[in-house]
Amino acid sequence: MPSKSELIEKLEQMASMLELTGANRFKVNAYAKAARAIKGASIDVLEHAGDPKKLEEIDGVGKSIAEKIAEYAHSGTFDEFEELRAEVPDGLIRVMSIPGLGPKTVRLMWTDLKIETVDDLKKAIDDGSLEDLPRMGKKTIANIKDAIEFSEKSGERTPIGRAMPLAEELVEDLREVKGVKQIAYAGSLRRGAETIGDIDILISTSDSKAAHEAFAGHEGVEKILVSGETKSSVRMKLGRRQIQVDLRTVDHNAFGAALMYFTGSKEHNVRLRERALKKGLTLNEYGLFPEDDEDTPPQQRGVKPVACDTEEKIYNALDLQWVPPELREDRGELKGELPDxxxxxxxxxxxxxxxxxxDGAMSIRELAxxxxxxxxxxxxxxxxxxxxxxxxxxDEKRLRKHIEAVRAANEEVKGITILAGSEVDILADGTLDYDDELLxxxxxxxxxxxxxxxxxxxxATSxxxxxxxxxxxxxxxxxxxxxxxxxxxxxPDIGAIAEAAAEHSVALEINANWRRLDLRDLHVAIALEAGASxxxxxxxxxxxxxxxxxxGVLTGRRGGLTAPSCVNTWTAAKLQKWLKSKR
Ligand SMILES: [Zn+2]
Ligand SMILES: [Zn+2]
Incomplete structure (x- = not known):
């Protein structure tokens, strides 16, 4: 189904492909601007796709873009995009996604060095031909090499912000299929990890065939890897990439045991099994059973499990409290009390x-x-x-005017406090981008x-x-x-940063944008240990x-974050008191 995010992606891709193929600046900018405008638009452009006048009211959307939106809403793509896409080699799109490589440089690589894939680029680095391009110094080339290695290391995994909406959509759609009793996604996604391998979905149903057929026929499925009545695997479209999704039918009465098993992590499960054995029990994906010496697994011999239908019951039978999925990483979560x-x-x-x-898309009032x-x-x-x-x-002059505008909006908009602030650059030497008087x-x-x-x-630390x-x-x-x-x-040395932050009552940010998630989960744990907010x-x-x-909340939870340690949970009065303590 056409979606706003896919439309924006296509428009952004248009801008890069146009630049790559040497189109004029004006046209490139029109697409880049349209993508930004649609991102920030207060109306749903797809809903108004049939009404060009309404679309053109959006600043940044002209007649030609309005036509593309209509075409996209109707067919899921637009001709000009498909034509250009056919002109640009697939591999080059990947080359363009390497950080530090803009379309201009990639165009030169393509036209002058015939580079069409990441492998071509690696060869050109190795044989030195890349150095022939203008502005290609040794340092720039070393940076490109680094970026390729880094993206290859992490390239197989999908960021959580891409995987989660897809998994939720699948769960919601499959829940509607006749006979379905329970359904949930498991794996690293349920644990809130920043990147995901495959998406694992578990289902219990009285009509497994119907569920697996609906799954294999779901929109976005590009390839069926395994098709069965109890387990299927497919590859689904996800933006410009693909992701593998597995659906497993499990016994309704053992749903909790299966969910626990497939949520992982592997290391957490190993610790649980060890604990079970010490209690004379055995734990598998079908339940927690009394331990015996038989070779055939207990569930196949009709042995009655000690616990199996819910995770809570299994943890409790092991004398543990239920462990939130985000903490199941074998980082000591089975020892002592868990944080709230x-x-x-x-x-x-x-x-x-x-x-x-x-660079935002909203006015102060819209934001508020x-x-x-x-x-x-x-x-x-x-x-x-x-x-x-x-x-x-x-600059200083614009910021002073902006502060006034924020103060005026704060008077006008009732029911919320609008703070005048800045995201000030920390320059390379640690000084700030405005003087103290203005700050x-x-x-x-x-x-x-x-x-x-x-x-x-x-x-970086200093x-x-x-x-x-x-x-x-x-x-x-x-x-x-x-x-x-x-x-x-x-x-940087996160321990030293965290100690300084605690001492000076400065909060360290988890930037919730799934592209950043910075601080990371382990950093959060270190910060909390030091007493930082x-x-x-x-x-x-x-x-x-x-x-x-x-x-951001998932990342915080993975780091053991509680509400009182997060400044965004504080009451208005408590927040104000902290802010004013630095004025
Ligand atoms: Zn920033
Ligand atoms: Zn920012």
């Missing part, structure tokens, strides 16, 4: 958001209305600072690294600590600057970004 993990509903404030003043709608008591407007030129960062005028300062992200760990020690800073935004599967980012922010650029908060 943060929940999605605990989040009451968004403290990192951009407006049209820098959306936050209010989510039940938040506070929204912080934190546009980029002047060094972030590409993101249209604000002191802001209610909230999020300081983030955006450049110099291949700095050595020692420099850079971040310098920002933490700055008396006007509240939050360190996406502290390492990593991009999942694409950029490693800084590798955590912020979970969506880094809102468009209205839909508010939905990302779930990935």
């Amino acid at each position: 993990l943060i929940e999605l509903d605990d989040i009451r404030a968004e403290l990192h958001a951009h407006t049209t003043a820098s 209305e959306h936050a209010k709608h989510r039940g938040f008591h506070t929204i912080a407007v934190t546009d980029h600072s002047k060094s972030s030129v590409i993101a249209n960062g604000l 002191a005028e802001l209610d909230i300062v999020v300081a983030s690294p955006h450049t110099g992200l291949s700095q050595d760990p020692k420099k 850079r971040l600590i310098k920002a933490i020690e700055h008396p006007l800073v509240h939050i360190i935004g996406h502290p390492t600057g990593r991009i999942v599967g694409k950029r490693e980012g800084l590798s 955590i912020a979970i922010d969506c880094d809102v650029h468009a209205a839909s970004d508010y939905d990302q908060v779930r990935y």
